[in-house]
Structure formats: C-alpha cells, structure tokens
Amino acid sequence: MKNLLKIISVFSIMAITVLLISNQHKTISEFTPSDNVADVLNHLGQPYPDHYISDFDSTDIKRGYDLIHVGKTNPPKGFSSSNISKFYTCTSCHNTVREDPTLTEVNQDERLKYAISKDLPYLQGTTFWGAVNRETWYNDDYVLKYGSLVEKAEKSLKESIQLCAQVCSQGRKLQDWEMKSILAYLWSLQMQVTDLEMSFEELDHLNKLSQKNEKDSAISYLKSFYLTKSPATFTDTPKNYNKGYNLKGRPEMGKAIYELGCQHCHHAYGESDLVLDNSKLTFKWLEKNIDTHTHKSIYEIIRKGTYSEMGHKEYMPLYTLEKMSHQQVEDLRAYVEQESK
Structure with missing residues (x-):
C-alpha cells in the first residue's frame, strides 16, 4: 500500500506542476477552493515568504521528491548525488501527506485515528504537507532547549531544512540546487483553499472582506x-x-x-539496530524494561529520545506531547503488556 502511494505520488508530479505553474502570478478576482492559500494571502497583501520560488519545473520537483524519500537524486550535472545522510531520509521522521483531519487544533487521538484509516506512519516530526504555509518551524521547547542552534531555523524554512540535514539527520550541508529541488517539491505539497474545508458561506465571507478592501481582516480570517x-x-x-x-x-x-510508530524505524534493515517484531520474546523484553530508568523503557525513549554518540550516530528523536499524548503512551504500554502474556 505504501509503495503504491509512492508510485502514485511520482506519477502525480507532472499534473501538480502544471497546476502550480498555472496558478503562479494569476490575478484573483474571487477566491475559489482550487486557489493556493499562499496566492490568496499574497493577493490580500501578504508578501510571499522567503522560501517562495516560482522558477521550477517537474524535474526540480522530481529531484526534491527523491532527496526527501531516498536521500539522493540525479543532479543537474553528473550521474548521482551523494546521500544527504548515511543514517536517515526525511521520511524517517516526517510524512509527506496530510496527517491531521482538523487543521485548527492539536488532537493526538484524531491524528492517530486518521493515521490508522490512511495507513500512515505515526511519527515525531510534523508532516511536510503544508510546510511552506507555516510561518515558524522549530518551535516552542525546541527553542528553549537548543537555543542558538535553532535560532535561525525557527523563522526560516531554508535554515530549518539545512539544520535537519546537517544536525538532525547527521548528514551534510545541502547544495543550492538541492535546496531549490526540495523547496520545489514542498511547494507541490502546499495547501489549497479546499483543504481548509470552508463552507460556502465562509468562503463568501472571505471574498466579501476582500471586496471591501478589509485585507488585514481577511488575512486573519483565512x-x-x-x-x-x-x-x-x-x-x-x-x-x-x-x-x-x-x-x-x-x-x-x-x-x-x-505498528505505525515504533515499527516504522524498528524493523529489519531499518533506521534502528533494534528490531521490534511481533514475537512474544520482544514484547516480554519491552514489558520487563518498562520500570527501568534506562533508554530501554518506553517512557524514557518516547519522552527523552536518545543521543547520537561516537561510533553510533543513529539516535531516536523524542515525541513531543503534541505528537504522542500521555494517554497514548499508556495505550502503548497496555498493548505491550497484553502481548507479553
């Protein structure tokens, strides 16, 4: 199923590119569900963000897709780029499709139910879908904990991508053409007005605010x-x-x-050396270590993650409260204890 989705994504790139290019710089007289959110905001007077690009094509998007899903691609010149990271790809921690049924709030259970219904990984990182529409990235406690390391990345998507490539992924700095390719792919994942699920009356209200030249109110409303x-x-x-x-x-x-979270990385030949299969032996081992204050406990690993060490660069990022609630940690524990018996 997941491989099928990837194949569909690749074949959709050409169609997406045509749609994106056709929407670039068009004059909007009345907003419609098919309009890109960034274009609507720009029409209302908000400048395009610093990471906005318009001079890209389907080849750029395809390269960006490869860099995010595979870690390398065919460069403009040459046969193949080197891997961004020896240990991870972007999709180790991030989805590339919508993962929240409601875009206005954080609701862990609804996100999990949505992941179950769509067979999506339940990951620590925020999805790349709509990433270009966000205004800050490494937010809140990332800033409090890591300070100057994430200072530039908080308000810059480009800096966030470089930080993730070099530090989070234990990899290298991206070249200019790679950054452009990744941004091109991310712009193909931008939100449209239809994704906001506005009613006819709500969209009409947005249009009326625009027609009355109440631009600030329209921006806030959108x-x-x-x-x-x-x-x-x-x-x-x-x-x-x-x-x-x-x-x-x-x-x-x-x-x-x-299944959607732990086993996304903890499988044979996965990102982690620790394989979490469905054997009773594995569940007994997990259950035995619940009460230990080591990285073998689900409480430690979920809430603290692990650190990269000399000779073992691979590490596990923590799950923030927004990505896994206390209730869900106890749900995982209950499943482990049930299967260990």
Missing part, C-alpha cells in the same frame, strides 16, 4: 482555518514508572502506535 505553526511541548516522564501516568491504557490504540 489563517483561522489552519495552524500557522506546529506546537512543540517537551514533557516529563512519570515520577513512578510502575504507576505510569495513572491512565487506563487502550491496547487497540497501542497496537496502532506500535
């Missing part, structure tokens, strides 16, 4: 239909690992987290 940033809250492990977060776990939800 942005009320989606989050302009992905919130990030680092949270503590429970004080007592035996008691956990004192929430009753739901094994059926934990199963989905295990």
